[in-house]
Amino acid sequence: MTRTASIPTAGTDAPRVGARGWAALIVLMLPVLLVSVDNTVLSFALPEISIALAPSGAEQLWIIDVYPLVLAGLLVTMGTLGDRFGRRRMLLIGASGFAAVSVLAAFAPTAGLLIAARALLGFFGAMLMPSTLSLLRSIFVNRDQRRLAIAVWASAFSAGSALGPIVGGFLLEHFSWGSVFLIAVPVLIPLLIAAPLLVPESRDPNPGRIDLLSIALSMAAMIPVVYAIKSLAVDGPSVVAGAWALLGVVMGVLFVRRQLRAEIPMLDMALFRRGTFSGAILVNLLSVVALVGFLYFVSQHLQLVLGLSPMMAGLALVPGMAVMIVAGLGVVPISRRVAPHLVVPIGLAFSVAGYLIVAFTTHEHGVAPLIIAFVVLGIGIGAAETISNELILSSAPAEKAGAASAVSETAYELGAVLGTAVLGGIITAFYRAAIVLPAGLPTETADAARETLAGAYTASNELSGTLGDELWQAAADAFGSGVFITSLIGAGLVVVAGVIAAVTLRTRTPR
Structure with missing residues (x-):
């Protein structure tokens, strides 16, 4: 018999969970670990994928971006369906599909496939992420416990x-690039076994009818906008990019108008009138932009420019990741006494410093400055992500946790x-212009060398004598100039996130 969690009023005096609730948290961390492993592994596998499948510059970006593009378009829909049909059920369906498709991705013979x-993977991943965060909202009704659970x-x-x-x-180093996708199988099998035993089912007690038109409008709003951004970044301003952006905006306006008129909307637009909710969403989005953009070019710099193996390049980033974890957990006791509009901007100031370290030390071509930069960057990102996600959930009614979580995850994936x-x-454009x-x-x-850094790396290895060395030196210098400009832009985005946090996250200081 399916157990459905009740939804009491959350607060610092609400009931506290015991060992079973924390065991459920461990289970819900599995898909989160999987998605983050998947993103990082793919960034590090991209050089080998580029050599094996020879994708064009646009295909190289699509290999990374199509997953979050589809995911972003479907998150609100899947979060709402989870509220209606059961969040645990959506989690299990998504996990099953994700594991099966990961096997197909591992043996894809062409870039197109x-x-x-x-x-x-984006389709099934859209079922995973809103479910994990919304289930935490229904399990941890005590806000102090929930704040810690969200930090974890x-x-x-x-x-x-x-x-x-x-x-x-x-x-x-030991297998082909396809092996990185097979990680999903051993991670998701324990989830499929343990989730029915430890995670209680939860859903909206009054979900309303399924609004197919709203589902279509939400997808028609997200996907064209994201595609327009991609087209603008890869090919520059064009009529096609402008048309896609305009289509997305029009569909977005129609979606909002329909939600405002609906008796039980698919997404409650009143949430966005709350400064803490909207501000936390924007901080979440910009923080992820800064993090993912940093990893995108630093992973290539470590492997291709500095010549590190994938294993050594990964180890170089471990200190920064560890600091990010510590910052995310360490900000919990601080946030109980200091208001978020102070904590988040102070934390993000470290992230700005991290980007500036990269901008002004790339000419040294050393590993140490990049390690230090990522450590400093991780302090702000870890703190900002914990606080913003907790504010997003606490600002929404418990019965709408799936939809609120979907908005949070949409910001995360759109940021990716x-x-x-x-x-x-930007770094690709500067590379092509500077080489x-x-x-x-x-x-x-x-042509291959001008297209991507990986193309230049392959071409230089195929050439003999000084010509190959000259080609690679020109490519490395061009990439370095792109890193400088991109780092300054990344620092600017983090500054914007800090200003938004200082203005919008003004809540009453917790007890």
Whole structure:
């Protein structure tokens, strides 16, 4: 018989959970670990994928971005369906599909098929993430316990990101790139076994009818906007990008108007009138943009420019990931006494400093400055993610936890798309503009070297004598100039996040 969790009023005086609740938290961390491992592993596997499948620059970005693109388009829909049909049920369906498609992705023979598999992973991943966060909202009704649980949940992203380079580096040094996708299978099998035993089912007691038009409008709003951003980052301003952006905006306006008129809306737009909710969403989004964009170009710099193996490149980022976990957990007792509009901007100031370290030390071509930069960056990201996710959940009614969680995850995944598409697109554009190819290169070799850093790396290894060395030196210098500009832009985005936090996250100081 299915057990459905009751939804008492949450607060510091609400009932506290025992060992079973914390065991459920461990189970719910598994898909979070998986998604973060998947993102980091893919960034580190990208050089080998580029060499094996020879994708174009656009295909290389699509391999990374199609997953969060599909995920972002479906998160609100899946979160709402979870509220209606059961969040645990959606979690189990998503886990089953994710594991099966991961096996298909591992053996994709072409870049196109890998992109298609990543799109399917986005479909099933959209069932996973809102369910985990909304189930935490229904399990941990005591706010002090929930704040700690969300800190652990948010830290799981960092832990997975730290584990990903090490596990992925080991796999990439001993097996083909497809092995990184098979990690999902041993992670999700324990979830499928333990979740029915430990995680109680929960749903909205008054979900209303299924609004197919709202579901279609939400997808029609998200996907064109994200696609337009990608097109703008890769190809520059164009009529096509503008048309997609306009279509997304129009669909978004229609979606909002329908929600405002509905008796029981798919997404309660009144939530966005609360400064803490909207501000926390924006802080969440910009923090993820900064983190994912940093990992995108630093992973290539470590492996291709500095010549580190995938394993060593992963180990170089472990200190930063560890600090991010510590910051996410350490901010919990601080947030009980200091208001979030003070804590978050102070934390993000460290992240700004991390980006500036990268901007002004890339000319040294050393590993140490990048390690230090990521450690400093991780302090602010870890603190901001914990506080913003807790504010998003506490601002929403418990019965709408799935929809609120979906908005939070949409911000996260949209941030992942923007981090890769915008910051990744900027560094690619600067690389192409700055590279000065040596004379005497064959046309095909020159085109490949001009397209991506990985293309230049492969081409330089195929050339003999000084010509190959000259090509690689030109590519490394061009990439370094792109890192400088991209780091300054990343620092600017974090500054914007800090200002938003200072203005919007003004809540009563907790007891």
